[in-house]
Amino acid sequence: MSLSSASMTDLVQQAFAETRGRLTPQAPLGPRTWFRVGGAAEWLYQPADAEDLASVMQRLSPELPVTALGACSNVIIRDGGLDGIVIRLARGFSDITVEEDGLVVGSACLDATVAEYAAQAGLAGLEFLAGIPGSIGGAVRMNAGAYGSDIATVLDWAEIITRDGSLMRLDAGALKFGYRRSGLPEGALVIRARLRGTPDKQADISARIAEIRAARELSQPVRARTGGSTFRNPDPDISPRKAWELIDAAGCRGLKRGDAQVSEKHCNFLINLGQATAADLEGLGDDVRHRVAQQSGVQLHWEIKRIGKAEGPSA
The missing domain is CATH 3.30.465.10 (Uridine Diphospho-n-acetylenolpyruvylglucosamine Reductase; domain 3)
Known part of the structure; x- marks a missing residue:
């Protein structure tokens, strides 16, 4: 982003000067996601209630990027984390x-x-x-x-x-x-x-x-580190088969990349076997999409959101 670190800090301090919520710099997000992967939020804001949230949003510069997170069940946060303000609604x-x-x-x-x-x-x-x-x-x-x-x-x-x-x-x-x-x-x-x-x-x-x-x-790997259904089912006009059937037919059940795996139990689920990175999971998903397209001609579309920056100096 074009804002300098000092400018960003100034804008954040102005917007959050009167908040009753919690603002945390460089807050790890991986432990908050169901996949247990991902980098940090530049700033994590947990508003006290709707009034607090509205007040902050009114003062928040349009130059500041804002990302909203919920239970983080259907999202891959990339390993480089998220710039700007990450808002997570909780107890209030x-x-x-x-x-x-x-x-x-x-x-x-x-x-x-x-x-x-x-x-x-x-x-x-x-x-x-x-x-x-x-x-x-x-x-x-x-x-x-x-x-x-x-x-x-x-x-x-x-x-x-x-x-x-x-x-x-x-x-x-x-x-x-x-x-x-x-x-x-x-x-x-x-x-x-x-x-x-x-x-x-x-x-x-x-x-x-x-x-x-x-x-x-x-039918689902509910005890695993997973993020729910990975891909949307295709439009019936495109394919009568569901996403998992296309994935299975393409030979992807159990497919791995690093410590990321296509679930053996339900192959429209990706799982973290323990040490997977966000890059492993997203890369595995793209491998699956490529194999399905080659086998059936159907382009699968992600249902899981992938947000944030890839890790590394070129991200």
């Missing part, structure tokens, strides 16, 4: 309010926790969240889905804070959901969402959640 964004026909949930709430709350409240329709790693903010941003449902089918509205610190409430239609994507404004952070539910017996809802968890345990 984890409230859940139960209403008659739905839940209002903070964006830092884990998807599985929301599914449990809905079950306890006797609200059906959110069971699928029990099978999705990550938090609600990320789920809204990417229209996360599993087991025949997705966020687009249950969302009433989402509250966001924009890059200039404005608070907005957008209904589901305004978010223009598609397969694993949304139309959230560039640079916006989801802070709350309302999810619809249908009254049902607690025991029946809990039983369905248990079935989802059992199915996931059987």
